Amino acid sequence: MRPATNIITVLNGQLWKQMMVAGAQALEQRKHEVDALNVFPVPDGDTGTNMFLTIQSAARDSEKSGNSLSEVSAAASMGSLMGARGNSGVILSQLLRGIAKGFEGLQAANPGQVAQALQAGVDTAYKAVMKPVEGTILTVSRETARGALTRSKGGGSLLETLQEAQRKGQESLAKTPDLLPVLKQAGVVDAGGQGFLIILGGWIAALTGEAIKVDTLVEQGTGLTSRVQKSSENKQDFMRIENLDYPYCTEFLVKGTDLRLEQMRQDLKNRGDSLLVVGTPEVVKIHVHVKNPGKILDYALQWGSLHEVQIHNMLEQNESMAHALKAESSDQIEDKINNKAEDKPLQEYGVVAVAMGQGIADVFKSLGADEVVYGGQTMNPSTEDLAEAVRKVQARHIYILPNNGNVIMAAHQVKDIVQDREVYVIASKSIPQGISALLNYNTEAEVKDNIINMERALGLVRSGEVTYSVRDSQYGTMDISTGDILGLVEDVIVTSGQTLLEVAQSTLEKMEWQTHDLVTIFYGEETKEEEVERLKNWLGQENPSVEVEVHPGRQPLYYYIFGVE
Secondary structure, eight states, X not given: OOOOGGGOOSEEHHHHHHHHHXXXXXXXXXXXXXXXTOSSOSSOOOHHHHHHHHHHHHHHHHHTSOSSHHHHHHHHHHHHHHHOBHHHHHHHHHHHHHHHHHTTTOSEEOHHHHHHHHHHHHHHHHHHSSSOOSSSHHHHHHHHHHHHHHHHHTTOOHHHHHHHHHHHHHHHHHHHHHHOHHHHHHTOOOHHHHHHHHHHXXXXXXXXXXXXXXXXXXXXXXXXXXXXXXXXXXXXXXXOOSOTTSOEEEEEEEEOSSOOHHHHHHHHTTSOEEEEEEEOSSEEEEEEEESOHHHHHHHHHTTSEEEEEEEEEHHHHHHHHHHHOTXXXXXXXXXXXXXXXXXXXXXXXXXXXXXXXXXXXXXXHHTTOSEEEEOBTTBOOBHHHHHHHHHHSOEEEEEEEOOSTTTHHHHHHHHHHOOSSEEEEOOOOSHHHHHHHHHTOOTTSOHHHHHXXXXXXXXXXXXXXXXXXXXXXXXXXXXXXXXXXXXEETTEEEEEESSHHXXXXXXXXXXXXXXXXXXXXXXXXXXXXHHHHHHHHHHHHHOTTSEEEEEEOOOSSOSEEEEEO
16 A cells, blocks of 8 residues: 655655656546647647657656666656657657756655756756747746745655646646747647646656556557558568678666766677667666677676566568568568678668658658658657667668658757767758758768758758648638648648648649749648649649659648649
């Protein structure tokens, strides 16, 4: 039986585990409510889902950790880093990262130390954002920390400290529309701030024993991008093992004191591939593909004790998948294996791109992208998804094209995870921008020249989209009803209407397509080909001198994606 809350005087590791799980469960119950706070009525409101998947990853890793508060918070931080999705998820992971710094070296924390850790989380999150915007999760988390510090200095208990933090946070959340006019116009509060307060409410519930039953976090069928990616790619890409000379995927934790991550990376970098060494001086996670797992484990024992050792034979997994794919002949499968078995020298440069829709992915592949991570609106890939794609690319220098404004922050976090490659993020916010950047990528150029050329290329193209409204809304001077067709230019709603052709034409006009040389059209999985032909014919009649390229993007939710350049 849980002791009465009035005698819980400190936060220890076991209680922090319970609080992390309760926070995840609380947000799971209300994630769709947070999703609905999207200021745009377009079908990409995924803040709640992204934050839930991030905190779920943190909770899962915390449950597997040691018992001290320092160990548990470090594991939660690492889990949130790997699982972070979308800008809101990345900021949440930075909050947890700062909290872990605040708890570093502690077996348990008193209310004052908890409040200071919350403040450390806020400081870390603000530093992670290049241009912090007030009226967001940053503002709300800052005010919760202030509330916690004030109450703890006044002698408040652990519960009272967090309750005051919650109260101040709710006051701050209510004021977010006054700080961000776009929130006021949409009639909503900030989604990220709301998500954070729901998690905080879960933490309080774990202290009181009310509202949420704190059990082991169960894997949820939430449509993780990595799962979607694997299921959609299995048929054609299941042979993607980087080097069949290293068939054993070996993953484990090392626990000890004064663990030196950089030395461990240097010692292991030539013993296999896909090396990952991340963690703290007390807990380090190692992932590597090797010939002999025993030698790696013997090496790790020199540093400390081993935990959660997992070894997978990737060749055996591949063969099992191959047998399941009866649609392909044995000769085709054998050819794939033989092609992958050929040793490939390490390239100088490689590219990872994010794309939604198989057709768009095919275009990126044809233009030279080495790996494509499937994701975009409503399905932002996690930092771990992006890191795994980077590790698959056999190159020293790797450029990431996020192709979505909500993926850029997660892409930047890959630099903290993948230590054996140089990773550069080209901040593309749309598919057309990503394609423009890739067209200006030169495998013979120096890194700095490629970065300059690719970033310059982002401004050479205008991006537009046609989708539909998911709710009634007032946007600027437009009255928008559920189901209306919407046209966006550079992520701003510029037109709405009842017919697809009408809105597509209006969107292109807003993009001033006739003053450009090329119009590129990607049509979605729900767009009928006769609709595409009508639009293409209209373009040809209006201005036959402008070249038009049409591709079946097969993207969900968006009828069209336009690029004009």
